[in-house]
Amino acid sequence: GESVGLHLPTLSVQEGDNSIINCAYSNSASDYFIWYKQESGKGPQFIIDIRSNMDKRQGQRVTVLLNKTVKHLSLQIAATQPGDSAVYFCAEKMDSSYKLIFGSGTRLLVRP
């Protein structure tokens, strides 16, 4: 069946350190992967995405890495700030499907 999962349900980091949030996906046919950030009481907010023909994509302070060999996706946040505290979701999609399949989420806590 379809599933996207995360290894760590909660990640605690010191402010200023780099954070790495991991995600394992099971559908090797997925063409597209996306990371969302969900702050308390709000809806998921787009952070960064990557297509399956790439292995790395960088944004502002964030980098997504895709390893299709082991079906692994990671989100790296540089110089983590208190405002980065949230639940982070990875999601996957096939181009032939309308559905975005979400993982179970990782809570990131930033210690001051």
Added chain:
Amino acid sequence: DTAVSQTPKYLVTQMGNDKSIKCEQNLGHDTMYWYKQDSKKFLKIMFSYNNKELIINETVPNRFSPKSPDKAHLNLHINSLELGDSAVYFCASSQGPTTDTQYFGPGTRLTVL
């Protein structure tokens, strides 16, 4: 300006009641979605409409009925509410049905007593 908006933000009701949640997007998108987020934060697609036509209809009780009067609006009506319907319901939209990025509304927290 809010891109995807939902009303109400909070909804508390008794078991057996019928309620509706409304969603509007001003992004000019063709496709809209309803997701349910449970207490463990798991997000699951329920329905999707593209240009007022139903394209995703997941295995949800038929007490849930989406309605799209136009492509900017997607409402969710729930009949005979049950305790297990308590969750946060999110509306989302995307440019098209295969367009990757979906934009989410702020959510509606439904509590069934």
